[in-house]
Amino acid sequence: MDYKLANLRGILKTQVLIIGGGPSGLLLSQVLMKAGIETIILEKQSRQYILNRIRAGVIEPNSVEVLKNAGIGDRIDAEGIKHQGTILSHDDHTIRIDFQKATKKAVTVYGQTEITKDLFKAQDNLNAKIFHGIKNIRVENLCEKSPRIIFDTETDEQKYIEADFIAGCDGFHGISRSWIPEKNLSVYENRYPFGWLGILSETPPVNDELIYSSSSSGFALASMRSSKLSRYYIQCDLETKPEDYTDDFFWLELKKRLPKKYSEKLITGPSIEKSIAPLRSFVVEPIQYGKLYLAGDAAHIVPPTGAKGLNLAISDIYYLSQAFITFYNDNEKTLLESYSQIALKRIWKTVRFSWWMTTLLHTFPNSSHFEKKIQSSEFFNLSESQYAMGALAENYVGLPY
Ligand SMILES: Cc1cc2nc3c(=O)[nH]c(=O)nc-3n(C[C@H](O)[C@H](O)[C@H](O)COP(=O)(O)OP(=O)(O)OC[C@H]3O[C@@H](n4cnc5c(N)ncnc54)[C@H](O)[C@@H]3O)c2cc1C
Incomplete structure:
Protein backbone atom coordinates (compact mmCIF):
# COMPACT_ATOMS: atom_id res chain seq x y z
CA MET A 1 0.00 0.00 0.00
CA ASP A 2 1.33 3.46 -0.92
CA TYR A 3 1.16 5.48 2.27
CA LYS A 4 2.33 8.75 0.74
CA LEU A 5 -0.56 11.11 1.20
CA ALA A 6 -2.43 10.48 -2.05
CA ASN A 7 -5.72 11.93 -3.03
CA LEU A 8 -7.15 8.83 -4.69
CA ARG A 9 -10.71 9.36 -5.91
CA GLY A 10 -11.05 12.02 -3.19
CA ILE A 11 -9.99 9.63 -0.42
CA LEU A 12 -6.91 10.58 1.59
CA LYS A 13 -4.80 7.79 3.03
CA THR A 14 -2.50 7.68 6.02
CA GLN A 15 -1.06 5.19 8.47
CA VAL A 16 -2.22 6.64 11.82
CA LEU A 17 -5.14 9.06 11.81
CA ILE A 18 -5.24 11.12 15.00
CA ILE A 19 -8.47 12.69 16.28
CA GLY A 20 -7.67 15.74 18.43
CA GLY A 21 -4.77 18.19 18.27
CA GLY A 22 -4.25 18.79 22.01
CA PRO A 23 -1.03 17.67 23.72
CA SER A 24 -1.78 13.93 23.27
CA GLY A 25 -2.54 14.13 19.56
CA LEU A 26 0.31 16.51 18.72
CA LEU A 27 2.85 14.48 20.70
CA LEU A 28 1.76 11.18 19.13
CA SER A 29 2.03 12.68 15.65
CA GLN A 30 5.45 14.15 16.47
CA VAL A 31 6.91 10.86 17.79
CA LEU A 32 5.46 8.80 14.91
CA MET A 33 6.55 11.22 12.18
CA LYS A 34 10.07 11.27 13.60
CA ALA A 35 10.01 7.46 13.27
CA GLY A 36 8.93 7.74 9.60
CA ILE A 37 5.24 6.90 10.18
CA GLU A 38 2.58 8.93 8.31
CA THR A 39 -0.05 10.75 10.36
CA ILE A 40 -2.92 13.17 9.87
CA ILE A 41 -4.45 15.16 12.76
CA LEU A 42 -8.12 16.22 12.75
CA GLU A 43 -8.87 19.00 15.26
CA LYS A 44 -12.18 20.76 15.74
CA GLN A 45 -10.77 24.02 17.15
CA SER A 46 -8.39 26.60 15.69
CA ARG A 47 -4.72 26.62 16.64
CA GLN A 48 -5.19 29.96 18.42
CA TYR A 49 -8.01 28.54 20.55
CA ILE A 50 -5.80 25.63 21.67
CA LEU A 51 -2.89 27.94 22.46
CA ASN A 52 -5.10 30.13 24.66
CA ARG A 53 -6.11 27.27 26.97
CA ILE A 54 -4.47 27.58 30.40
CA ARG A 55 -4.12 24.13 31.95
CA ALA A 56 -1.42 21.93 33.44
CA GLY A 57 1.96 23.12 34.66
CA VAL A 58 3.83 20.44 36.63
CA ILE A 59 5.77 18.03 34.45
CA GLU A 60 7.23 14.70 35.67
CA PRO A 61 10.85 13.83 34.76
CA ASN A 62 9.58 10.88 32.64
CA SER A 63 7.39 13.29 30.68
CA VAL A 64 10.30 15.70 30.15
CA GLU A 65 12.32 12.77 28.77
CA VAL A 66 9.54 11.81 26.32
CA LEU A 67 9.22 15.43 25.16
CA LYS A 68 13.01 15.70 24.70
CA ASN A 69 13.09 12.48 22.68
CA ALA A 70 10.33 13.96 20.53
CA GLY A 71 12.69 16.85 19.78
CA ILE A 72 11.04 19.55 21.86
CA GLY A 73 13.30 19.68 24.91
CA ASP A 74 15.21 22.91 24.30
CA ARG A 75 12.78 25.41 25.82
CA ILE A 76 11.84 23.12 28.72
CA ASP A 77 15.55 22.90 29.58
CA ALA A 78 16.08 26.64 29.26
CA GLU A 79 12.86 27.99 30.77
CA GLY A 80 11.37 25.16 32.90
CA ILE A 81 11.77 25.65 36.64
CA LYS A 82 13.00 22.60 38.56
CA HIS A 83 11.18 21.93 41.85
CA GLN A 84 12.93 19.64 44.35
CA GLY A 85 9.97 19.56 46.74
CA THR A 86 6.53 20.86 47.63
CA ILE A 87 4.74 22.22 50.71
CA LEU A 88 1.62 20.62 52.18
CA SER A 89 -0.29 22.33 54.96
CA HIS A 90 -3.18 21.62 57.29
CA ASP A 91 -4.32 24.91 58.84
CA ASP A 92 -1.02 26.40 60.06
CA HIS A 93 0.93 23.11 60.20
CA THR A 94 3.22 22.78 57.21
CA ILE A 95 5.41 19.97 55.93
CA ARG A 96 7.85 19.92 53.05
CA ILE A 97 7.96 16.84 50.85
CA ASP A 98 11.55 16.56 49.67
CA PHE A 99 11.44 14.88 46.23
CA GLN A 100 15.19 15.01 45.82
CA LYS A 101 15.89 13.27 49.14
CA ALA A 102 13.23 10.60 48.65
CA THR A 103 13.63 9.87 44.94
CA LYS A 104 16.69 11.81 43.66
CA LYS A 105 14.32 13.39 41.16
CA ALA A 106 12.66 16.77 40.59
CA VAL A 107 9.56 17.93 38.71
CA THR A 108 9.65 20.78 36.18
CA VAL A 109 7.21 23.68 36.15
CA TYR A 110 6.49 24.45 32.47
CA GLY A 111 3.02 25.31 31.21
CA GLN A 112 0.91 23.04 29.00
CA THR A 113 0.38 26.06 26.74
CA GLU A 114 4.16 26.25 26.18
CA ILE A 115 4.38 22.50 25.48
CA THR A 116 1.58 22.83 22.92
CA LYS A 117 3.34 25.82 21.33
CA ASP A 118 6.60 23.78 21.09
CA LEU A 119 4.72 20.81 19.60
CA PHE A 120 2.98 22.92 16.93
CA LYS A 121 6.33 24.43 15.95
CA ALA A 122 7.99 21.00 15.74
CA GLN A 123 5.05 19.65 13.72
CA ASP A 124 5.29 22.61 11.32
CA ASN A 125 8.98 21.81 10.81
CA LEU A 126 8.01 18.25 9.80
CA ASN A 127 5.23 19.56 7.49
CA ALA A 128 2.59 17.74 9.53
CA LYS A 129 -0.93 17.52 8.11
CA ILE A 130 -3.27 19.12 10.62
CA PHE A 131 -6.86 19.98 9.69
CA HIS A 132 -8.35 22.60 12.03
CA GLY A 133 -12.02 23.53 12.39
CA ILE A 134 -13.28 20.11 11.28
CA LYS A 135 -16.94 19.14 11.90
CA ASN A 136 -19.35 16.19 11.80
CA ILE A 137 -16.70 13.54 12.17
CA ARG A 138 -17.84 9.90 11.90
CA VAL A 139 -16.23 6.51 11.45
CA GLU A 140 -16.82 3.46 9.22
CA ASN A 141 -15.26 -0.04 9.19
CA LEU A 142 -13.63 0.44 12.61
CA ILE A 149 -13.18 8.71 8.80
CA ILE A 150 -15.63 11.09 7.14
CA PHE A 151 -15.75 14.76 8.16
CA ASP A 152 -16.55 18.27 6.97
CA THR A 153 -13.74 20.80 6.63
CA GLU A 154 -13.89 24.38 7.92
CA THR A 155 -15.25 25.35 4.48
CA ASP A 156 -17.95 22.62 4.57
CA GLU A 157 -16.21 20.35 2.09
CA GLN A 158 -16.77 16.65 2.84
CA LYS A 159 -13.57 14.57 3.10
CA TYR A 160 -12.75 10.88 3.60
CA ILE A 161 -9.59 9.49 5.12
CA GLU A 162 -8.62 5.82 5.21
CA ALA A 163 -6.03 4.74 7.76
CA ASP A 164 -4.43 1.63 9.23
CA PHE A 165 -5.22 2.84 12.75
CA ILE A 166 -7.16 5.61 14.50
CA ALA A 167 -5.87 7.27 17.68
CA GLY A 168 -8.62 8.89 19.78
CA CYS A 169 -6.81 11.84 21.41
CA ASP A 170 -9.85 14.14 21.48
CA GLY A 171 -10.12 14.73 25.22
CA PHE A 172 -12.93 14.04 27.66
CA ARG A 177 -14.72 7.10 22.94
CA SER A 178 -18.36 6.76 21.83
CA TRP A 179 -17.25 4.61 18.86
CA ILE A 180 -16.60 1.73 21.29
CA PRO A 181 -19.94 -0.09 21.66
CA GLU A 182 -21.42 0.38 25.15
CA LYS A 183 -21.56 -3.38 25.72
CA ASN A 184 -17.77 -3.56 25.26
CA LEU A 185 -16.96 -0.66 27.59
CA SER A 186 -16.77 -0.43 31.40
CA VAL A 187 -16.98 3.09 32.83
CA TYR A 188 -15.58 3.96 36.29
CA GLU A 189 -16.42 7.43 37.57
CA ASN A 190 -16.26 9.47 40.76
CA ARG A 191 -17.51 13.08 40.72
CA TYR A 192 -16.31 15.26 43.59
CA PRO A 193 -18.83 17.68 45.13
CA PHE A 194 -16.67 20.76 44.41
CA GLY A 195 -14.55 22.42 41.73
CA TRP A 196 -11.41 24.57 41.53
CA LEU A 197 -11.64 28.27 40.81
CA GLY A 198 -8.31 29.20 39.23
CA ILE A 199 -6.78 32.56 38.40
CA LEU A 200 -3.66 33.59 36.58
CA SER A 201 -2.05 36.84 37.70
CA GLU A 202 1.06 38.75 36.69
CA THR A 203 2.44 38.76 40.24
CA PRO A 204 5.48 36.98 41.73
CA PRO A 205 4.54 33.59 43.26
CA VAL A 206 4.06 33.57 47.04
CA ASN A 207 6.66 30.80 47.38
CA ASP A 208 9.25 29.22 45.12
CA GLU A 209 7.64 25.78 45.60
CA LEU A 210 3.95 24.83 45.24
CA ILE A 211 1.79 25.00 48.40
CA TYR A 212 -1.09 22.52 48.71
CA SER A 213 -3.15 23.85 51.59
CA SER A 214 -6.10 22.31 53.43
CA SER A 215 -7.96 24.61 55.83
CA SER A 216 -11.33 24.87 57.52
CA SER A 217 -12.37 27.30 54.73
CA GLY A 218 -11.48 24.74 52.04
CA PHE A 219 -8.54 23.75 49.85
CA ALA A 220 -6.15 26.16 48.10
CA LEU A 221 -3.17 25.68 45.80
CA ALA A 222 -0.46 28.26 45.25
CA SER A 223 1.27 27.45 41.98
CA MET A 224 3.10 29.36 39.27
CA ARG A 225 4.12 29.41 35.64
CA SER A 226 7.24 31.62 36.01
CA SER A 227 8.91 34.01 38.47
CA LYS A 228 6.45 36.72 37.36
CA LEU A 229 3.30 34.68 36.68
CA SER A 230 1.28 33.04 39.47
CA ARG A 231 -1.45 30.42 39.18
CA TYR A 232 -3.68 30.17 42.27
CA TYR A 233 -6.69 27.96 42.92
CA ILE A 234 -9.35 27.75 45.63
CA GLN A 235 -11.88 24.96 46.14
CA CYS A 236 -15.30 26.32 45.10
CA ASP A 237 -18.95 25.41 44.82
CA LEU A 238 -19.80 23.57 41.60
CA GLU A 239 -22.96 25.60 41.13
CA THR A 240 -21.01 28.86 40.71
CA LYS A 241 -19.49 30.59 37.67
CA PRO A 242 -16.16 32.49 37.39
CA GLU A 243 -18.12 35.78 37.02
CA ASP A 244 -19.59 35.20 40.50
CA TYR A 245 -16.16 35.86 42.04
CA THR A 246 -14.46 39.26 42.13
CA LEU A 254 -6.90 32.56 49.28
CA LYS A 255 -5.29 34.42 52.21
CA LYS A 256 -7.70 32.73 54.63
CA ARG A 257 -6.75 29.30 53.31
CA LEU A 258 -2.95 29.61 53.11
CA PRO A 259 -0.81 29.16 56.24
CA LYS A 260 -0.19 32.55 57.90
CA LYS A 261 3.55 32.66 57.13
CA TYR A 262 2.71 32.57 53.40
CA SER A 263 -0.52 34.60 53.32
CA GLU A 264 1.31 37.50 55.01
CA PRO A 286 -10.61 -1.17 27.58
CA ILE A 287 -8.93 1.77 25.84
CA GLN A 288 -8.68 -0.01 22.50
CA TYR A 289 -11.31 -1.50 20.23
CA GLY A 290 -10.87 -2.75 16.67
CA LYS A 291 -8.46 -0.27 15.05
CA LEU A 292 -9.19 2.49 17.61
CA TYR A 293 -6.75 3.37 20.41
CA LEU A 294 -7.71 5.98 23.04
CA ALA A 295 -5.10 8.13 24.81
CA GLY A 296 -5.07 11.01 27.31
CA ASP A 297 -8.27 12.65 28.54
CA ALA A 298 -10.32 10.70 25.96
CA ALA A 299 -9.64 7.62 28.11
CA HIS A 300 -9.38 9.01 31.63
CA ILE A 301 -9.66 12.12 33.79
CA VAL A 302 -8.09 12.73 37.19
CA PRO A 303 -8.72 15.61 39.59
CA PRO A 304 -5.81 18.07 39.19
CA THR A 305 -4.66 17.73 42.84
CA PHE A 324 2.96 1.60 16.55
CA ILE A 325 6.72 1.87 15.95
CA THR A 326 7.37 -1.83 16.72
CA PHE A 327 4.40 -2.75 14.52
CA TYR A 328 5.66 -0.78 11.51
CA ASN A 329 9.38 -1.44 11.98
CA ASP A 330 9.35 -5.09 13.08
CA ASN A 331 5.89 -6.28 12.02
CA GLU A 332 5.39 -7.13 15.72
CA LYS A 333 1.83 -6.77 17.06
CA THR A 334 2.27 -7.76 20.72
CA LEU A 335 2.60 -4.20 22.09
CA LEU A 336 -0.37 -2.98 20.05
CA GLU A 337 -2.51 -5.88 21.21
CA SER A 338 -1.61 -5.26 24.85
CA TYR A 339 -1.65 -1.42 24.79
CA SER A 340 -4.85 -1.16 26.85
CA GLN A 341 -3.64 -3.63 29.47
CA ILE A 342 -0.17 -2.04 29.81
CA ALA A 343 -1.35 1.59 29.89
CA LEU A 344 -4.27 0.94 32.28
CA LYS A 345 -1.98 -0.52 34.93
CA ARG A 346 -0.16 2.82 35.30
CA ILE A 347 -3.38 4.81 34.76
CA TRP A 348 -5.08 3.15 37.75
CA PHE A 364 -16.04 17.47 51.75
CA PRO A 365 -19.42 19.11 52.38
CA ASN A 366 -21.04 16.03 53.92
CA SER A 367 -18.14 14.47 55.77
CA SER A 368 -18.83 13.22 59.29
CA HIS A 369 -16.87 14.20 62.43
CA PHE A 370 -15.21 10.79 62.18
CA GLU A 371 -14.08 11.40 58.59
CA LYS A 372 -12.72 14.84 59.51
CA LYS A 373 -10.68 13.31 62.35
CA ILE A 374 -9.31 10.64 60.00
CA GLN A 375 -8.35 13.34 57.49
CA SER A 376 -6.34 15.26 60.15
CA SER A 377 -4.81 12.05 61.37
CA GLU A 378 -3.75 11.14 57.81
CA PHE A 379 -2.00 14.51 57.54
CA PHE A 380 -0.16 14.10 60.87
CA ASN A 381 0.81 10.54 60.00
CA LEU A 382 2.32 11.91 56.80
CA SER A 383 4.17 14.67 58.63
CA GLU A 384 5.74 12.21 61.08
CA SER A 385 6.67 9.38 58.73
CA GLN A 386 9.59 9.50 56.29
CA TYR A 387 8.11 6.41 54.60
CA ALA A 388 4.72 8.08 54.03
CA MET A 389 6.45 11.22 52.70
CA GLY A 390 8.63 9.02 50.49
CA ALA A 391 5.56 7.31 49.03
CA LEU A 392 3.99 10.70 48.26
CA ALA A 393 7.22 11.91 46.64
CA GLY A 398 5.82 9.96 38.61
CA LEU A 399 5.87 6.17 38.70
CA PRO A 400 8.23 4.43 36.28
CA TYR A 401 6.96 3.51 32.80
C1 LIG B 1 -9.18 23.72 33.46
C2 LIG B 1 -8.20 22.56 33.47
C3 LIG B 1 -7.07 22.63 34.30
C4 LIG B 1 -6.15 21.59 34.31
N1 LIG B 1 -5.05 21.65 35.13
C5 LIG B 1 -4.16 20.63 35.13
C6 LIG B 1 -2.99 20.65 35.95
O1 LIG B 1 -2.76 21.60 36.69
N2 LIG B 1 -2.14 19.58 35.88
C7 LIG B 1 -2.34 18.52 35.02
O2 LIG B 1 -1.51 17.59 34.93
N3 LIG B 1 -3.44 18.46 34.26
C8 LIG B 1 -4.34 19.49 34.29
N4 LIG B 1 -5.42 19.43 33.50
C9 LIG B 1 -5.56 18.28 32.67
C10 LIG B 1 -4.74 18.41 31.40
O3 LIG B 1 -4.89 19.71 30.87
C11 LIG B 1 -5.23 17.35 30.43
O4 LIG B 1 -4.99 16.09 31.04
C12 LIG B 1 -4.56 17.42 29.06
O5 LIG B 1 -4.99 18.55 28.37
C13 LIG B 1 -4.92 16.17 28.26
O6 LIG B 1 -4.50 16.34 26.94
P1 LIG B 1 -5.31 15.65 25.76
O7 LIG B 1 -4.58 16.04 24.52
O8 LIG B 1 -5.50 14.21 26.07
O9 LIG B 1 -6.77 16.31 25.80
P2 LIG B 1 -7.17 17.81 25.46
O10 LIG B 1 -6.15 18.76 25.95
O11 LIG B 1 -8.57 17.97 25.94
O12 LIG B 1 -7.15 17.87 23.88
C14 LIG B 1 -8.14 17.22 23.10
C15 LIG B 1 -8.28 17.95 21.77
O13 LIG B 1 -9.27 17.28 20.98
C16 LIG B 1 -10.10 18.25 20.36
N5 LIG B 1 -11.40 17.64 20.07
C17 LIG B 1 -12.44 17.41 20.91
N6 LIG B 1 -13.47 16.84 20.26
C18 LIG B 1 -13.06 16.70 18.98
C19 LIG B 1 -13.70 16.16 17.81
N7 LIG B 1 -14.95 15.67 17.85
N8 LIG B 1 -13.03 16.17 16.67
C20 LIG B 1 -11.75 16.65 16.61
N9 LIG B 1 -11.11 17.19 17.67
C21 LIG B 1 -11.75 17.20 18.85
C22 LIG B 1 -10.18 19.38 21.37
O14 LIG B 1 -10.50 20.61 20.75
C23 LIG B 1 -8.76 19.38 21.94
O15 LIG B 1 -7.90 20.26 21.24
C24 LIG B 1 -6.36 20.45 33.48
C25 LIG B 1 -7.50 20.39 32.66
C26 LIG B 1 -8.42 21.43 32.66
C27 LIG B 1 -9.66 21.34 31.78
Missing part, protein backbone atom coordinates in the same frame (compact mmCIF):
# COMPACT_ATOMS: atom_id res chain seq x y z
CA CYS A 143 -12.92 -3.27 12.97
CA GLU A 144 -11.78 -3.84 9.39
CA LYS A 145 -8.39 -3.55 7.65
CA SER A 146 -8.79 0.11 6.69
CA PRO A 147 -11.13 2.10 8.92
CA ARG A 148 -12.44 5.28 7.32
CA HIS A 173 -15.64 15.73 25.55
CA GLY A 174 -14.44 14.16 22.30
CA ILE A 175 -16.31 11.75 20.04
CA SER A 176 -13.94 8.80 19.61
CA ASP A 247 -10.68 39.38 42.30
CA ASP A 248 -10.93 40.94 45.79
CA PHE A 249 -13.03 38.04 47.03
CA PHE A 250 -10.58 35.53 45.52
CA TRP A 251 -7.53 37.10 47.22
CA LEU A 252 -9.30 37.34 50.58
CA GLU A 253 -10.37 33.72 50.38
CA LYS A 265 3.65 37.85 52.03
CA LEU A 266 1.10 37.19 49.25
CA ILE A 267 1.31 39.82 46.49
CA THR A 268 -2.03 40.36 44.78
CA GLY A 269 -2.97 41.93 41.44
CA PRO A 270 -5.65 41.80 38.75
CA SER A 271 -6.46 38.34 37.36
CA ILE A 272 -5.70 37.87 33.65
CA GLU A 273 -7.65 34.60 33.44
CA LYS A 274 -10.30 33.08 35.67
CA SER A 275 -11.95 29.67 35.23
CA ILE A 276 -13.67 26.87 37.14
CA ALA A 277 -12.79 23.20 36.65
CA PRO A 278 -15.04 20.48 38.10
CA LEU A 279 -13.15 17.64 39.80
CA ARG A 280 -13.69 14.13 38.56
CA SER A 281 -12.01 10.72 38.40
CA PHE A 282 -13.03 8.83 35.25
CA VAL A 283 -11.60 5.77 33.51
CA VAL A 284 -12.92 3.56 30.71
CA GLU A 285 -11.81 0.01 30.01
CA GLY A 306 -1.73 15.43 42.01
CA ALA A 307 -0.82 17.34 38.77
CA LYS A 308 -1.26 14.16 36.78
CA GLY A 309 -3.66 14.76 33.82
CA LEU A 310 -1.08 15.88 31.29
CA ASN A 311 1.59 13.52 32.63
CA LEU A 312 -0.76 10.57 32.23
CA ALA A 313 -1.55 11.67 28.66
CA ILE A 314 2.21 11.70 27.94
CA SER A 315 2.71 8.19 29.39
CA ASP A 316 -0.18 6.86 27.24
CA ILE A 317 1.49 8.37 24.19
CA TYR A 318 4.78 6.78 25.19
CA TYR A 319 3.18 3.29 25.28
CA LEU A 320 1.07 3.84 22.15
CA SER A 321 3.87 5.27 20.03
CA GLN A 322 6.19 2.40 21.00
CA ALA A 323 3.44 -0.04 19.99
CA LYS A 349 -2.08 3.71 40.05
CA THR A 350 -2.13 7.38 39.07
CA VAL A 351 -5.92 7.62 39.48
CA ARG A 352 -5.47 6.21 43.00
CA PHE A 353 -2.80 8.79 43.87
CA SER A 354 -4.88 11.72 42.54
CA TRP A 355 -7.93 10.50 44.49
CA TRP A 356 -5.82 10.13 47.66
CA MET A 357 -4.33 13.67 47.40
CA THR A 358 -7.82 15.06 46.74
CA THR A 359 -9.32 13.21 49.71
CA LEU A 360 -6.49 14.28 52.01
CA LEU A 361 -6.66 17.98 51.22
CA HIS A 362 -10.25 19.04 50.42
CA THR A 363 -13.22 19.91 52.58
CA GLU A 394 7.53 8.72 44.57
CA ASN A 395 4.03 9.15 43.15
CA TYR A 396 4.30 12.92 42.69
CA VAL A 397 7.48 12.74 40.61
